Amino acid sequence: MSRTVIRGGLVITAADEIHADVLIEGGRVAALAAHGQEAALGWTESADRVIDATGKYVIPGGVDAHTHMDFPFGGTASSDTFATGTQAAAWGGTTTIIDFAVQSRGRSLREGLDQWHAKSDAQCAVDYAFHMILSDVNENSLKEMDLLVAEGVTSFKLFTAYPGVFYSDDGQILRAMQRAAGNGGLVMMHAENGIAIDVLVQQALAEGRTDPRYHGEVRRALLEAEATHRTIQLARVAGAPLYVVHVSAEEAVAELTQARDKGLPVFGETCPQYLFLSTDNLAEPDFEGAKYVCSTPLRPREHQAALWRGLRTDDLQVVSTDHCPFCFRGQKELGRGDFSKIPNGMPGVENRMDLLHQAVLDGHISRRRWIEIACAAPARMFGLYPKKGTITPGADADIVLYDPHAEQVMSAETHHMNVDYSAYEGRRVTGRVETVLSRGELVIDQREFTGHAGHGQYTPRATSQYLS
Numbered sequence: 001m002s003r004t005v006i007r008g009g010l011v012i013t014a015a016d017e018i019h020a021d022v023l024i025e026g027g028r029v030a031a032l033a034a035h036g037q038e039a040a041l042g043w044t045e046s047a048d049r050v051i052d053a054t055g056k057y058v059i060p061g062g063v064d065a066h067t068h069m070d071f072p073f074g075g076t077a078s079s080d081t082f083a084t085g086t087q088a089a090a091w092g093g094t095t096t097i098i099d100f101a102v103q104s105r106g107r108s109l110r111e112g113l114d115q116w117h118a119k120s121d122a123q124c125a126v127d128y129a130f131h132m133i134l135s136d137v138n139e140n141s142l143k144e145m146d147l148l149v150a151e152g153v154t155s156f157k158l159f160t161a162y163p164g165v166f167y168s169d170d171g172q173i174l175r176a177m178q179r180a181a182g183n184g185g186l187v188m189m190h191a192e193n194g195i196a197i198d199v200l201v202q203q204a205l206a207e208g209r210t211d212p213r214y215h216g217e218v219r220r221a222l223l224e225a226e227a228t229h230r231t232i233q234l235a236r237v238a239g240a241p242l243y244v245v246h247v248s249a250e251e252a253v254a255e256l257t258q259a260r261d262k263g264l265p266v267f268g269e270t271c272p273q274y275l276f277l278s279t280d281n282l283a284e285p286d287f288e289g290a291k292y293v294c295s296t297p298l299r300p301r302e303h304q305a306a307l308w309r310g311l312r313t314d315d316l317q318v319v320s321t322d323h324c325p326f327c328f329r330g331q332k333e334l335g336r337g338d339f340s341k342i343p344n345g346m347p348g349v350e351n352r353m354d355l356l357h358q359a360v361l362d363g364h365i366s367r368r369r370w371i372e373i374a375c376a377a378p379a380r381m382f383g384l385y386p387k388k389g390t391i392t393p394g395a396d397a398d399i400v401l402y403d404p405h406a407e408q409v410m411s412a413e414t415h416h417m418n419v420d421y422s423a424y425e426g427r428r429v430t431g432r433v434e435t436v437l438s439r440g441e442l443v444i445d446q447r448e449f450t451g452h453a454g455h456g457q458y459t460p461r462a463t464s465q466y467l468s
């Protein structure tokens, strides 16, 4: 069994910060020892590899619980494959992604899941798992939910948006929630009132308001809040927990806060784009605003304070990326003259850990909270803890050596995502991923990619550990 020792770093988990050395055996964390003790234990002499982490943080690999690789949308597909997207994830210090398999209308969950396994099999550079998008809630798909939970797909995304595509009505949502209440699954909600939004879209286009910024205007914050409120009530009626994805509006955070103050099992996720970008970006000239079209949309800057507060108070538990890149050339451009035809989604899987580290330096969150919202909480929320999301004996040795002092400028010139722009072009941040291990294997070695497609393993999940 191969033995690796990581020496001299500051080990940061959601629970602790300790100056410790880490012993890895056979792809798992075997032990931690305070600096100085390790030599006595003789680790170094017997190690196959010793990695010097002096001056670095030693943190768990990031868990990005919301990505869309090779995702069909608006007549095109997101531009990162599982191969390119998971490599970019590794560069950014993320060692597990949870992507969304899609049930198409008129098809079974099984067909959708098989398709996503076929896309990802032997492609991934880091470990991966699946949620299932339900687009057709019926007797058969409800039964299939039980089977999927049993085999490790333990969460199901439903949409109150995108009528005719992913949309479910309140009756379908209630039935899926009732099923999840029975089988231990977690319902994830895209909460925006898509029926009302589509009316506003048609009115805007009829009045000649066709630029990207109108995407943000018609997808009103109140319509996010309404759908958040409604689906929380449906979850209460069903006796089911609820996880609201990509929360962007202050009013939606308030709905979650109110529910949590009642002690309800209601959870929320936000994404870096809502914390760092705003409607100012959507209004960029020459159609550049299209780069920032995603749903839920970017909000006016004033909403950010509520999101940061939610992350501090634990009314929001998780930051994931909703990584869903479309190239500006040829993909975003499909919506010139009609914002509703701009494919919805933004790149970000490579940027999340760094942006949140910058948030530590900016005083929004503590270092341990950084690791909690980016690693531990998503792992626990989706049944991967403590295999993923922490550094403890028995855990997979998914470990990042992070240089907290390195300066970087984010740019499409240097990123590894397969997309022709960066949503953070020119942004200076302090902190950078130096080295990444996935199950004990070096996949990034001092800023060089040393991994390979197919290293990443499909990882079945338990039910949410926020519920037990």
Ligand code: DUC
Pocket: 068, 073, 190, 293, 294, 295, 296, 322, 324, 344, 345, 346
């Ligand atoms: N939102 C996006 O921005 N992209 C993909 C799907 C979604 O809900």
Ligand code: ZN
Pocket: 190, 245, 246, 295, 296
């Ligand atoms: Zn969504």
Ligand code: ZN
Pocket: 066, 068, 322, 324
């Ligand atoms: Zn999404």
Ligand code: ZN
Pocket: 441, 452, 454, 455
């Ligand atoms: Zn390998």
